[in-house]
Amino acid sequence: MVKITNNIKYIGVDDKDIDLFEGQYEVPNGISYNSYIILDEKIAIMDTVDMRRSEEWLSNLQRELNGRKPDYLVISHLEPDHGGTIGKLLQAYPDITLVGNAKTFSMLPNFFDVEGQEKLEAAEAGTLSLGEHTLQFFMAPMVHWPEVMVTYEQKEKVLFSADGFGKFGALDTEEEWTCEARRYYFNIVGKYGAPVQALLKKAAALDIAVICPLHGPILKENLGFYIDKYNTWSSYQPEDKGVFIAYASIHGNTAGAAHFLQEQLLQLGEEKVAITDLARDDMAEAVEDAFRYDRIVLAASSYDAGLFPPMEDFLLHLKAKMYQKRTVALVENGSWAPSAAKKMREYLESMKEITVLEPVVTIRSTVKKETKEQLQALAETIRQA
Numbered sequence: 001m002v003k004i005t006n007n008i009k010y011i012g013v014d015d016k017d018i019d020l021f022e023g024q025y026e027v028p029n030g031i032s033y034n035s036y037i038i039l040d041e042k043i044a045i046m047d048t049v050d051m052r053r054s055e056e057w058l059s060n061l062q063r064e065l066n067g068r069k070p071d072y073l074v075i076s077h078l079e080p081d082h083g084g085t086i087g088k089l090l091q092a093y094p095d096i097t098l099v100g101n102a103k104t105f106s107m108l109p110n111f112f113d114v115e116g117q118e119k120l121e122a123a124e125a126g127t128l129s130l131g132e133h134t135l136q137f138f139m140a141p142m143v144h145w146p147e148v149m150v151t152y153e154q155k156e157k158v159l160f161s162a163d164g165f166g167k168f169g170a171l172d173t174e175e176e177w178t179c180e181a182r183r184y185y186f187n188i189v190g191k192y193g194a195p196v197q198a199l200l201k202k203a204a205a206l207d208i209a210v211i212c213p214l215h216g217p218i219l220k221e222n223l224g225f226y227i228d229k230y231n232t233w234s235s236y237q238p239e240d241k242g243v244f245i246a247y248a249s250i251h252g253n254t255a256g257a258a259h260f261l262q263e264q265l266l267q268l269g270e271e272k273v274a275i276t277d278l279a280r281d282d283m284a285e286a287v288e289d290a291f292r293y294d295r296i297v298l299a300a301s302s303y304d305a306g307l308f309p310p311m312e313d314f315l316l317h318l319k320a321k322m323y324q325k326r327t328v329a330l331v332e333n334g335s336w337a338p339s340a341a342k343k344m345r346e347y348l349e350s351m352k353e354i355t356v357l358e359p360v361v362t363i364r365s366t367v368k369k370e371t372k373e374q375l376q377a378l379a380e381t382i383r384q385a
């Protein structure tokens, strides 16, 4: 069992048989829906869990309650992976007081009938005493949804950070934090860099010993490392020097060109050159890698006088996540009227602070000697960028 402090207990659950988290993300190691209980004169529950694991969660809750009744449910975030079991909790403990903000209470009836339920509206920096423990609330709108708030427990210096600092992967998964936390961040919270920056400023004023997110491990040591990562990610700065090649190839020729370019870059001394087949590999990981590195190559076939759909899908994802501040090289393929580069350029022009390297390499169907020479020249240009 996960221990936080003597009076703050983990009552969350792992979900290892979900096929797609939030209807689209592959989670090979599952996901955890974290939830906590603070035991004092008054008892506060910090969020519920997804309905998929409601029975297991209620059993964890009852174990820690040990016959007592909870006084408060603090609702950090209403999304169903956290708020899904509120209805069942109210059936079991109808006298509980719901703690949320004005936005929480305006959205709550979309999910549950809470008419007549006791409610306590939290204000920015407002407090709630449980006895020895005091909860302090800070609004974090759009650190995924508009009603999100985080809670700081003053006595034990614990920050309940909602989706912030979350990670894919069940809690019993042995894996380093950064990779799956980065994939989680850019795909789920990536659009909201400015609200995350605002939350980091509030957090900087607090003395934090433990971060309890709603997904993934409880963070107790080296907190500066995680906060630094969030600062880099939310300011849209590249995290690592490197090149990410994303290709969408119909018959394999564009794929061949992408791999040839990767070899050239490695031969020129580029240390990290990641590559992805957009038609086959995980889109969420491609989005993650696009944000991770400082330079990206988009290589795509032309299609129906436009762009091969896997590349178009990728660019739509990047645009939705506010992709910006990167250097981009373009490779297109077209047998009679190449159109991919024009379309890719249109997407890039709708993003902020994107530098497109010239010239674009145009492949005419197959990679020939002159195509290789152009790709070698492009590799030099990317290296110097």
Ligand code: FEO
Residues within 6 Å of the ligand: 077, 079, 081, 082, 144, 145, 163, 214, 215
């Ligand atoms: Fe983990 Fe935005 O829900």
